[in-house]
Amino acid sequence: VRKTQIAITGIGAVSAAGPGVDRLYRGLKRAKRVFTPNRRFDLDIDVTVGAASGECFAFHDCANLDSPTGRLCLAAASECSSDARHRGSGPPDGLVVGTSTGGQLLNEEVVFPLLGARTPFSFDYRGQGCMAAPTRLVARALEIVGPVQTVSTACTSSANAIALGAALLKNGRLKRVIAGGGDALCRTTISGFHALELTGEKMCAPFGPERPGMTLGEGAGFLMLECLDDVRAEGRECLAELLGFGMSSDAHHMTAPPDDGAGAELAMSRALKMAGLAHGGVHHINAHGTGTRLNDAAEAAAINRLFGADVPVMSCKGLVGHTLGGSGGIEAVASVLAIRERRAFENIGAEVPGEDCPISLVPQGGLDLPDRPVILSNSFAFGGNNCALVFGAP
Amino acid sequence: MRLFVHGFGVLGVGFDQPFTQGIGRLEKIPIEQHAALALRRRFGRLSKLIYTAASRAIADAGVNDPSKLAVVGSTAMGEVSVSLDLLAQIHSSKGKTLSPKLVPNSVHNSPAGYLSIGYENHHPSLTVSQGWLSAEAGLAAASDLLTSTSCEQVLVVSGDEADPSWVGRLVQAGAADWAENLEQEAFQECAAAFVLGPEPGGRNLGSLSAGVERVSPDQQGLAEMLKRNEVLPGREAEIRVRVGAGGADLQEIAAGELGIGRDQIHLDGPGQGTCQAGAMASLASFIINNRSGELLLLGREIDEVGFIHYKIA
Numbered sequence: 282v283r284k285t286q287i288a289i290t291g292i293g294a295v296s297a298a299g300p301g302v303d304r305l306y307r308g309l310k311r312a313k314r315v316f317t318p319n320r321r322f323d324l325d326i327d328v329t330v331g332a333a334s335g336e337c338f339a340f341h342d343c344a345n346l347d348s349p350t351g352r353l354c355l356a357a358a359s360e361c362s363s364d365a366r367h368r369g370s371g372p373p374d375g376l377v378v379g380t381s382t383g384g385q386l387l388n389e390e391v392v393f394p395l396l397g398a399r400t401p402f403s404f405d406y407r408g409q410g411c412m413a414a415p416t417r418l419v420a421r422a423l424e425i426v427g428p429v430q431t432v433s434t435a436c437t438s439s440a441n442a443i444a445l446g447a448a449l450l451k452n453g454r455l456k457r458v459i460a461g462g463g464d465a466l467c468r469t470t471i472s473g474f475h476a477l478e479l480t481g482e483k484m485c486a487p488f489g490p491e492r493p494g495m496t497l498g499e500g501a502g503f504l505m506l507e508c509l510d511d512v513r514a515e516g517r518e519c520l521a522e523l524l525g526f527g528m529s530s531d532a533h534h535m536t537a538p539p540d541d542g543a544g545a546e547l548a549m550s551r552a553l554k555m556a557g558l559a560h561g562g563v564h565h566i567n568a569h570g571t572g573t574r575l576n577d578a579a580e581a582a583a584i585n586r587l588f589g590a591d592v593p594v595m596s597c598k599g600l601v602g603h604t605l606g607g608s609g610g611i612e613a614v615a616s617v618l619a620i621r622e623r624r625a626f627e628n629i630g631a632e633v634p635g636e637d638c639p640i641s642l643v644p645q646g647g648l649d650l651p652d653r654p655v656i657l658s659n660s661f662a663f664g665g666n667n668c669a670l671v672f673g674a675p
Numbered sequence: 676m677r678l679f680v681h682g683f684g685v686l687g688v689g690f691d692q693p694f695t696q697g698i699g700r701l702e703k704i705p706i707e708q709h710a711a712l713a714l715r716r717r718f719g720r721l722s723k724l725i726y727t728a729a730s731r732a733i734a735d736a737g738v739n740d741p742s743k744l745a746v747v748g749s750t751a752m753g754e755v756s757v758s759l760d761l762l763a764q765i766h767s768s769k770g771k772t773l774s775p776k777l778v779p780n781s782v783h784n785s786p787a788g789y790l791s792i793g794y795e796n797h798h799p800s801l802t803v804s805q806g807w808l809s810a811e812a813g814l815a816a817a818s819d820l821l822t823s824t825s826c827e828q829v830l831v832v833s834g835d836e837a838d839p840s841w842v843g844r845l846v847q848a849g850a851a852d853w854a855e856n857l858e859q860e861a862f863q864e865c866a867a868a869f870v871l872g873p874e875p876g877g878r879n880l881g882s883l884s885a886g887v888e889r890v891s892p893d894q895q896g897l898a899e900m901l902k903r904n905e906v907l908p909g910r911e912a913e914i915r916v917r918v919g920a921g922g923a924d925l926q927e928i929a930a931g932e933l934g935i936g937r938d939q940i941h942l943d944g945p946g947q948g949t950c951q952a953g954a955m956a957s958l959a960s961f962i963i964n965n966r967s968g969e970l971l972l973l974g975r976e977i978d979e980v981g982f983i984h985y986k987i988a
Contacts, residue, residue: 326770393762430803469758
């Protein structure tokens, strides 16, 4: 395994908190939620969602038929690319995008009229409807010439995309990779999670005693990854380091983790090993924390076994909802912000953990972090897919 | 990075039953030979295809403990039949009444998830999807996983089901060039799997290198891209370009840039695998039918070029 160190030289995000990283930062700091009842889709389901505002989709280079997921990804990736350019980075020579739904919303728009015996509009499946549609939109707009990849592992998609982006740098062929991902809300997502009884009308309360279920959201988050040696050699600034990543499979059930969170623990352990860290070296955890009874209890059990009950934990989903394939990317951006501010943001939605969650939550107002904080970010998914990322101060 | 092929397995039209024109769908998937009833009754069609191909590859490679393999899945469309069923249910019930059994199968990584459950495998698992270049993307991801983690062998599984109703609906929708090129597209249901490692294994079939890159709009730089990826096909190499979006253009560009005659580059036509599963089918056919030699398989979709370079050991 090559030991290439990875620098983060740019970040970008869009979410229910608003367009841009600054809106995400202000949302995390103020802890003010903007969840609303679903009004976008005509469904017989009462559900609260973290919908992104129109500004997050309205990107100037997009055509009318570009997928909403692609638009969210492009907005975040463009901000990330600009942010990196301000720090002296050149253009990315590789792109890895994670998404769970890709162009599914457009597919719905095409198939629904057909099911109702009406003529739908014409579209380009390979450019706008397939899973790789967001990747293709971003690559075209950012004029990326080089390796492109679309990861689709449900809710770990963008965390895995970041890990794969780091892998592309570690194998030595590229200098700069933009990696992350996103998902827009669609009917399939809202109806699917409702069918599994994982969503509720009330807002989510990650790790809290009363957990009414997850609040679905939408958004995207991207990081610019570079080799740390190159960044240092050129005397450039970086925001944080990606110290390691760990992946694992539960081998248990397609939609539920094992009670003890063994697969989650394995992913976290592998990430720590790659980072060369002992368990005591982690100062804060940005948890997956979906707000469902089973997921939160399993994750908390795994965290407790690895780190004890004292490491402060928060979940971004209390602010922006569960953005599925975008969650790992947005949470990576939030982790970089926490490193920049030397501050853990509060766990929005629950102040104290439930009895089945033996961990400490970041309290109201947040917590100071040490001068060189190390943060672990977790992502877990259907299929028993797990990915943990470790970030550190530069 | 070149990967060494320790074993492979394939299942599909053209292998388990003869090629057919148009949309070729397997009459039978022998999943009962490979997965327990309690598990396989949850599978969608794609999972059955992929699980069978994976089991064949594991047996071919002589892997004693499949729980130690990392897994990379690749599929262009995922469980298409499941997605269509879900959309029909959403449409008819306004989202209220969906089968909870279908929902987990709607994600692209469901076949890889079932593999991890069936083989009690806790190792890393990735699923990638790059349209008709997904097979190439899956092999490339395997290489990146082996380089950057402590995994010693990777099981790469790739496939797509052929669902006539879905293709028909998209054609009815006039989905751009699909409608025009459907005859050439020739959906042939297929899944293939490879057990790969960074070093030659006890059973060493050959070595391969693969990737997907976005190219400049004029597609110049193909030779440079191949060189950068350490793909240097010899004079006797068999070179095939998949027909589809821009296949003929790619043939001309490849001939020019590689300095060979256009007639030395074979165009894979109808029935020879032009969708993503077809890339694996072409590769599998080459492995089965040749005892020596090398194959360079090129494909293009929109502004991306994919390649698989295979050398028989």
